Amino acid sequence: MPNIILAINAGSSSVKVSVFTYTTPTADPTELAVIQIAGLTAPPASLSYARGTEHIKNRALPAVTTQEGAYEHILAHLTADPGLPELSHAADVEFACHRVVHGGAFDRPTRIDSDTYSQLEALSDLAPLHNAGALTIVRAVAAKCPQATNVAFFDNAFHRTLPLAARTYAIDPQIAARNQLRKYGFHGLSYAFIARATTAFLAKPAAALNIIALHLGSGCSACCIQGGQSIGTSMGLTPLSGLPGATRSGDVDPSLIFHFTHDAGRFSTRSAKGMHITEAEQILNKESGWRAITGTTDFGAISSRAAQGDEACQLAFDIVVDRIADFVGSYYVKLGGEVDALVFAGGIGEKGTQLREAVVRRVGCLGFELDAGRNAEPGDGVVVEIGARGARHRVLVCQTDEQSEMARECAQGADELRRPA
Numbered sequence: 001m002p003n004i005i006l007a008i009n010a011g012s013s014s015v016k017v018s019v020f021t022y023t024t025p026t027a028d029p030t031e032l033a034v035i036q037i038a039g040l041t042a043p044p045a046s047l048s049y050a051r052g053t054e055h056i057k058n059r060a061l062p063a064v065t066t067q068e069g070a071y072e073h074i075l076a077h078l079t080a081d082p083g084l085p086e087l088s089h090a091a092d093v094e095f096a097c098h099r100v101v102h103g104g105a106f107d108r109p110t111r112i113d114s115d116t117y118s119q120l121e122a123l124s125d126l127a128p129l130h131n132a133g134a135l136t137i138v139r140a141v142a143a144k145c146p147q148a149t150n151v152a153f154f155d156n157a158f159h160r161t162l163p164l165a166a167r168t169y170a171i172d173p174q175i176a177a178r179n180q181l182r183k184y185g186f187h188g189l190s191y192a193f194i195a196r197a198t199t200a201f202l203a204k205p206a207a208a209l210n211i212i213a214l215h216l217g218s219g220c221s222a223c224c225i226q227g228g229q230s231i232g233t234s235m236g237l238t239p240l241s242g243l244p245g246a247t248r249s250g251d252v253d254p255s256l257i258f259h260f261t262h263d264a265g266r267f268s269t270r271s272a273k274g275m276h277i278t279e280a281e282q283i284l285n286k287e288s289g290w291r292a293i294t295g296t297t298d299f300g301a302i303s304s305r306a307a308q309g310d311e312a313c314q315l316a317f318d319i320v321v322d323r324i325a326d327f328v329g330s331y332y333v334k335l336g337g338e339v340d341a342l343v344f345a346g347g348i349g350e351k352g353t354q355l356r357e358a359v360v361r362r363v364g365c366l367g368f369e370l371d372a373g374r375n376a377e378p379g380d381g382v383v384v385e386i387g388a389r390g391a392r393h394r395v396l397v398c399q400t401d402e403q404s405e406m407a408r409e410c411a412q413g414a415d416e417l418r419r420p421a
């Protein structure tokens with residue numbers, strides 16, 4: 001019987017699950033199938049599935065509206081697929097890997113027992129679009145696959161190398177220490193994948209990799225990677241800061257919220273059951289971003305409407321480009337201009353031809369330049385070059401894969417992570 005790893009990535013607008021087998025801790029796991037339910041914030045949700053030559057694309061699922069519902073649908077789909085005999089029963093799952101966005105002090109893969117579960121639950125308020133959803137899936141796995149070992153993989157882990165000055169806020173140090181108020185940074189599973197894939201593509205030693213990486217999806221962030229390690233990132237104590245997202249404001253003047261509403265500090269009655277977030281957090285995390293400006297979370301639709309002359313969409317598009325360019329400039333300076341590549345990843349980074357074009361044009365003075373043909377059709381490959389030949393710096397697109405990053409780490413640490421018999 002092969003060992004099955006289910007790698008589960010609960011994003012803010014999607015649930016993505018990849019099925020892997022592994023044999024020894026030293027070999028990379030083999031991917032058997034990838035399934036995702038996207039559009040949870042732009043109903044109806046839609047299912048996509050790929051196993052071998054079997055493909056389903058964007059099948060509408062009007063009944064699925066939550067991350068937990070999405071996971072249950074996914075498990076039923078996988079176990080019912082006769083072409084996936086390795087996973088015919090929920091009991092076939094040995095490891096369930098969960099992407100947990102906010103791990104607080106956790107920065108290594110950790111088996112989820114009742115103790116760690118409570119600690120992660122306590123962190124839910126710091127990642128209001130993510131942790132609670134991921135934990136509902138942990139509970140669903142415990143109910144449906146009780147023999148599986150649940151392991152949490154943390155989005156903040158990759159940023160454990162942030163230098164002191166980069167991770168410290170200029171606030172009272174005693175209060176900061178007591179309440180653990182610091183920059184954590186997120187999208188770390190993605191950046192770990194991007195760093196390894198780019199290292200392989202550029203055929204450089206991992207410890208020599210200097211890149212500016214952009215993970216652009218429903219949540220957007222930038223990361224400055226020097227010597228293969230994170231030395232700067234745009235998200236902070238929570239995934240709210242930095243770049244705007246689908247429903248997140250990104251950086252605003254912290255005083256703004258007190259002029260936006262008189263109820264900033266009150267608990268929001270609009271947040272999900274069991275979540276204790278304030279009106280301020282509700283507004284800035286869930287009622288802002290490009291949806292607040294355009295009415296849609298779909299950046300693909302925003303990009304095409306902008307091109308057709310829609311002013312609100314053009315403004316939203318321009319805001320995103322403006323903020324990304326600010327981070328690219330700032331990270332270029334952090335790297336002293338020693339930059340191997342600017343790397344685009346995440347749903348928008350991988351599919352957003354117009355966005356890449358606009359960003360690279362804005363930062364062209366730094367020596368980045370696109371090849372228009374390659375940008376329009378980057379082609380297949382985990383990492384592909386879209387930069388112009390002869391430009392000072394390279395521009396790459398990376399098909400990032402947080403699930404495979406978890407599965408790899410899980411297989412490598414399987415002996416330590418396995419639940420004691």
Ligand SMILES: Nc1ncnc2c1ncn2[C@@H]1O[C@H](COP(=O)(O)OP(=O)(O)O)[C@@H](O)[C@H]1O
Binds near residue numbers: 219246297352
């Ligand atoms: N053709 C496209 N051009 C630009 N953006 C796109 C395109 N297709 C999808 N997207 C964006 O990608 C987002 C999903 O990115 P993804 O990284 O998968 O999200 P999540 O944050 O849920 O993990 C969608 O919400 C949509 O805004």
Ligand SMILES: CC(=O)OP(=O)(O)O
Binds near residue numbers: 013186219239
């Ligand atoms: C951390 C974060 O914002 O994740 P996502 O982009 O998947 O919502």
Ligand SMILES: [Mg+2]
Binds near residue numbers: 011012217
């Ligand atoms: Mg994501």
